[in-house]
Amino acid sequence: MSAEAMTLFSTELAARFDALVERYPVRRSALIPMLLYAQDEIGYLSDAVIEEVARRIGITPLDVRNVATYYSMLRFKPAGKFNVQVCTNISCMLRGGYKIFERFQERLGIGHKGVTADGLFSLEEVECIGACCWAPAVQVNYDFHDELTEEQVDAILDEYRSRSQKAGSR
Amino acid sequence: MPRLVSHPDEVKIVTRRFGMGASKIDRYLELDGYASARKALAEGSDWIINEMKASGLRGRGGAGFPTGMKWSFVPKQSAKPKYVLVNGDESEPGTCKDHLIFLHDPHAVIEGTIIAGLAIGAKMGFIYLRGEYRYLIENVERAVAEAYERGFLGRNIFGSETEFQVIVQSGAGAYEVGEESALMESLEGKRGVPRIKPPFPAVVGLYGGPTVINNAETIATVPHVLAMGGAAYAAVGSERNGGTRLFGLSGHIARPGVYELPMGYSLRKMIYEVGGGVRGGRKLKAVVPGGSSTPVLLPEEIDIGMDFDQVGKAGSMLGSGGVVVIDDQTCMVEFALRTIQFYQHESCGWCIPCREGTDWLKKSLTRFHAGFGTEKDIDNIQYLAENMMGRTFCPLGDAAAMPTLGFVKKFRKEFEDHLHGKPCPYAHHPEVELV
Numbered sequence: 001m002s003a004e005a006m007t008l009f010s011t012e013l014a015a016r017f018d019a020l021v022e023r024y025p026v027r028r029s030a031l032i033p034m035l036l037y038a039q040d041e042i043g044y045l046s047d048a049v050i051e052e053v054a055r056r057i058g059i060t061p062l063d064v065r066n067v068a069t070y071y072s073m074l075r076f077k078p079a080g081k082f083n084v085q086v087c088t089n090i091s092c093m094l095r096g097g098y099k100i101f102e103r104f105q106e107r108l109g110i111g112h113k114g115v116t117a118d119g120l121f122s123l124e125e126v127e128c129i130g131a132c133c134w135a136p137a138v139q140v141n142y143d144f145h146d147e148l149t150e151e152q153v154d155a156i157l158d159e160y161r162s163r164s165q166k167a168g169s170r
Numbered sequence: 171m172p173r174l175v176s177h178p179d180e181v182k183i184v185t186r187r188f189g190m191g192a193s194k195i196d197r198y199l200e201l202d203g204y205a206s207a208r209k210a211l212a213e214g215s216d217w218i219i220n221e222m223k224a225s226g227l228r229g230r231g232g233a234g235f236p237t238g239m240k241w242s243f244v245p246k247q248s249a250k251p252k253y254v255l256v257n258g259d260e261s262e263p264g265t266c267k268d269h270l271i272f273l274h275d276p277h278a279v280i281e282g283t284i285i286a287g288l289a290i291g292a293k294m295g296f297i298y299l300r301g302e303y304r305y306l307i308e309n310v311e312r313a314v315a316e317a318y319e320r321g322f323l324g325r326n327i328f329g330s331e332t333e334f335q336v337i338v339q340s341g342a343g344a345y346e347v348g349e350e351s352a353l354m355e356s357l358e359g360k361r362g363v364p365r366i367k368p369p370f371p372a373v374v375g376l377y378g379g380p381t382v383i384n385n386a387e388t389i390a391t392v393p394h395v396l397a398m399g400g401a402a403y404a405a406v407g408s409e410r411n412g413g414t415r416l417f418g419l420s421g422h423i424a425r426p427g428v429y430e431l432p433m434g435y436s437l438r439k440m441i442y443e444v445g446g447g448v449r450g451g452r453k454l455k456a457v458v459p460g461g462s463s464t465p466v467l468l469p470e471e472i473d474i475g476m477d478f479d480q481v482g483k484a485g486s487m488l489g490s491g492g493v494v495v496i497d498d499q500t501c502m503v504e505f506a507l508r509t510i511q512f513y514q515h516e517s518c519g520w521c522i523p524c525r526e527g528t529d530w531l532k533k534s535l536t537r538f539h540a541g542f543g544t545e546k547d548i549d550n551i552q553y554l555a556e557n558m559m560g561r562t563f564c565p566l567g568d569a570a571a572m573p574t575l576g577f578v579k580k581f582r583k584e585f586e587d588h589l590h591g592k593p594c595p596y597a598h599h600p601e602v603e604l605v
Binding site: 023035 | 172173251260261262263264265266268269294300301302303304305337339340341342343344345356357358359360361362363377418419420421422426428458462492494496500505508509512515516518
């Protein structure tokens, strides 16, 4: 293993991947979860991440890329530290999903797939996130925020801003 | 945390343990957990399949295929290992029932998976959840670890000679992976492109082995069926539609939420009594009865029982049980557009009628809603949708075409009102003020 590969993932993640590839009848079954977990740690699927995952599974980087491009959660450039995903699909739309999305755009000054200059937030309009009965709903990274009003948008952004400051001052 | 709702008409079978802390194994055991799996282990495969057949339980993912029959199709002898696959990729707009099952009762899913494994003679099961459900994936993984600790999973389940392993798998964002063969591809580490059938999964499925794949709600129902007895479960529902199901009421409904009601329950009562009617005292314009792929029903079409056969007879489908209620201030052209935007985004692109059809429908409807449509466009939209029907390998093409045809046929006047350079005469965004 090259020195770079050894430092690419944290010790915990590397150990997790070692266990993951052995778990399935076929090594390759670990591919999609590995890509997602790697993205969670690194921020996006960089060339180095793709090469390292390919090496661990035993397939070519091109093969990894071919699979990764299919899945909408996987990305190839950095997102914000907090990725705001606003659902505007039918159930959310009927309860104000577009207004919520507009409010986020206004407050963050970015549009769909945009990233704020400080890298703190990114914004996405997403398809159904499985919270239809608690619409309108938003996911920030993996956290759900249900039954939102436009007013709550500001509070959510403040919450994440202060979370980031706390993490920064530690 | 998603809000739980309740109504006196509910028959709580699958939701019996919701809100009771049953995601912890000790609590689950206090509430009769894993008793059905032990019984299934003692009684054996034929008994399980007979009970399942007697229950009249039909697949809760949307197609409504009888579960017992599906299991009986798996060959008893197989050179290749057999597998159980639980489909928790829940992505059909309007559907969020499995979300609650994974949150409140993950052990019921694990127990159902064990029972399915015993029924078909599989030694391994996979529970596949959509990637967005990370907190639920963690909850199910934690529950699986508890089941291993107690010896309910592993080489000798419940102290027997029988082996059963469970793996929890995360997706990474793809509606199409909810299609059974696409899910198998994804689990094998590939793009979620569907397979050509036949062979069917019961014969050639995951890793080429015979595979049973069921929706997460179906699997979570299995332990209850065995606990009650198949016949008793069947008696709760309507003819040829056993038991209850989880209906998700969303959209312009006064009391949205997931309600467990007997199969065959009146759609009118579901909207006006269980859900408290249309929000803000508005009038009902339309209902999408079973998730975004099911054709829309008009207010005069809601005097039907909600089961697979009755909704089918009414020209739609029970689908995933996601009931989307639409009020009289909604623009149906925009609703049709938002629906097709979704299918265009999710089409995997393998079959041309679906890839091109969804794209042209999106373009046509976008232009139409903006007021640049022509008379001919209405017929063209219908023509495009008709030509997608039945011409694709998986049902995504149909899922996009069916609702589109419903909107054009039932709301043609609204389409015509958008003609002659007029922008949307209804509303740019059909939401009402939040009450």
